Amino acid sequence: MSWIVGPLDLSRAPELPLAWLTSLGSPEAEAVMGRTTLTSADYADFAGRADGASRLARRRLVKGLVAALAGRHPDEVEIGRSPLGAPVIVGPEGWHVSLGGRWPFLAIAVARQPVGVDVERLDQDPPPDDAFTPEERRRIAGRPSLALELWTAKEAHAKRTGRANLYEAGQIATFPEGDALITRCAEHAARCLTVRAANAVAALAMSDER
Template sequence: MLWFDDADAIAPALPAIWLVRTDAEPRNLTERSALRRGLALRIVARQLGCPEDDVLIDHDAAGRPLIALPSVTGLHLSLATRAGTVAVGLAQRPLGVDVERVDAEMKPPFDLLHPEERGMLEAMSLAMRPLAFARLWAAKEAYVKALGTGFTRPPESFCVSLLSDSHFSTRDPQHRTECQGALRLMKNGGQDVLAAAAIVLD
């Protein structure tokens, strides 16, 4: 998994994630969507070597973003936005990417977590939980985006394990598979600490 923080960077190989800090402060879902789409158009056009006007980003029936034009790229797309930071993922297989803010005041929603995830968080000190939860939730959301279900799939129905500061795994009884994904931290303007996660399905 390659990570870039420059929207104009061209990945020499895929999968790749562009985690780009912007000066935008989107106030609602419409503005967040426009920010995501605009940056994704720029990144996809650069990666494909074509003008932005030749790229069209649409959504499938489940709401997952896709590259509608050019029509035969063979690429999968995933998008996320948090606190003015945009994540754009490209891969040759289904992928998901998510970004979450580390919130020291937030109490983790234990009832939405797999029992093993709850146990992991409860065993941690209170000071360590916000970062661990942000990483955990970003990983869970990235996984359901890669599946194409979003959280119509109950988040407690599969288990994420944080393997290290840079990797996680998912264990899913519905698919009888274990997949590994990547984690990254970044600071957004020195104010927010953001946890990003990305996963590509086999």
């Protein structure tokens, strides 16, 4: 699979896992959101949370995207949360989703297997040194954009485990392999594909089985 940046043609069956880098204000995102409505459960999920309007817009976008990929009506898509607070597809069964946002960028991954996705701005402050292994610090010396790319892959890896809050970036190691990164921690391994567009870098973590 590969990243889709910007326009997304849902009339053609995209390859899964699908990773889409867009923004909430883009015409293509507005078109997907326009097909969906929110339920009382959706509104309750974000009640009292900061940036609620943006979060609800993201929920509409995810519901519309999953519906199109699964061949379902958007009203049939139900999104809940894992015990640790990560978004999960309750119905239809067998679908997985991950989101990452860094204004104005939004990354969404949808798959039939656990996935993780993250996006960061290239002009943000660099990650702390303790986020990297000694070998990684040698690789990124003098290359701040590479440091952010590795950081993004680590975040995507942690999200894929379903227990993102339990992992520190320094516990996850990255290893370049062709056009991908292999990410590993004590319990999990993943294959990460990264993409750079405009002022952002995004990473998708999926199974390392090939």
